[in-house]
Amino acid sequence: MRIFIVEDEKELAASITEFIGGEGYLVDSACNFAAAEEKITLIEYDCALIDLMLPDGSGLDLVKLIKKVQPQCGIIIITAKNTLDDKIMGLDLGADDYLTKPFHLAELNARIKSIIRRRNFGGAKEIIINEITINPEKHEVLVNEELVELTRREFDIFLFFVSNKERVITKDSIIEHVWGEDSNAFDNFDFVYTHIKNLRKKMIERGAKDYIRSIYGIGYKFSTK
Amino acid sequence: MRIFIVEDEKELAASITEFIGGEGYLVDSACNFAAAEEKITLIEYDCALIDLMLPDGSGLDLVKLIKKVQPQCGIIIITAKNTLDDKIMGLDLGADDYLTKPFHLAELNARIKSIIRRRNFGGAKEIIINEITINPEKHEVLVNEELVELTRREFDIFLFFVSNKERVITKDSIIEHVWGEDSNAFDNFDFVYTHIKNLRKKMIERGAKDYIRSIYGIGYKFSTK
DNA sequence: CTTCTACAATAAATATTCTCATACTTAAAA
């Protein structure tokens, strides 16, 4: 799960990043319109937090842009303004929610969760595939009702696989999605191999089938067929 | 102090648990032979109450088992039978006392106390461990004959440690025992840490060894070994 | 005023992640 923060107050951005990161999301941030614009065209996000007041442009235009190029991305508007007008305008443009400064990080977290749940899984809290049940919110995976204790990396990889069921996934895209853009090593997949090995082992030990197929030279495919 | 109840009548077991728990003991219970057998191999008890009539086996076999794996544990036989045979057989196998149903809880309590006193401290009112002397009645602790002034919490914790000598104690059970089950905070051990720190400091200052060992992730163990 | 609890900084223990050496597979060339 990838979150994008557009906020010019560096301190606020930092504390959001830290908190949200701790919740298991990957976080990118931008502190102005221009930087945000660039990132949006390059990287797919699950949810974006947009401050309406930016030094070099209006957050509303950003909302418009995101809706256009990444319709699947959820949007939460952050604003110091308490005017109804802006909020309405934001929501009209396609934002999913808004928060007025100051707000509690826990509140923000709840809204993000709610939006992601609504968007990605049509409100369903669990993804069920045969003997496997995945609860993205709780970061939990069950096999035959029993908990499989996956580490964060293992879980992220697994969720990425599952949400691309029956689709071939390149190793590059795994690194991009799980480790983020700033990942240093795109030429060494050893650690990916290791995580996938451990993931497979844990799942199989708990009684699940190995649905992860290796596609030689390309990557993997999570397939139940 | 840990008491084990083996009794298939759930109501009776519950009322004993509640009463005995209120007397400051930690109580575990099992409602059949199989469950009892398992617990006995896992947990050390100071006293066990055994109903002779169990749905899946004889309490007498349980008495035998306990005597074998936990010789230090006191045993009280509970039975509806009033036949002399069973009682004698039970006492022959190593039980310390017996009660015929129905009985008063106060009576049960007295027997437990008596057995524990007899077993653990040879009837003495003071607990002496190397340089440390504890008088639970007076709420007094001496190190090398000199009084150590412990606060109430410190004393309660210390007594709980000492009466579970050589046994691992969870932090939960410390809170349960010293603060009571209705304690709101089971997720914050900061105050427990502080009390243990102060307790250790006072004891060491007076010349006692630090017999309190930390068991990482679990709790503590008061050990002289 | 004593005792208790909360908080923050640091230390210790453990868990996770990554690196690396090595073994095994696969697909295509010889």
Add this chain to the structure above:
DNA sequence: TTTTAAGTATGAGAATATTTATTGTAGAAG
């Protein structure tokens, strides 16, 4: 078919990160 080279899997252990414990300080409760 055999060989070969690149891709993938795996185990062990080093490097990091996270969790849990200790301690000092200070404020709250009684």
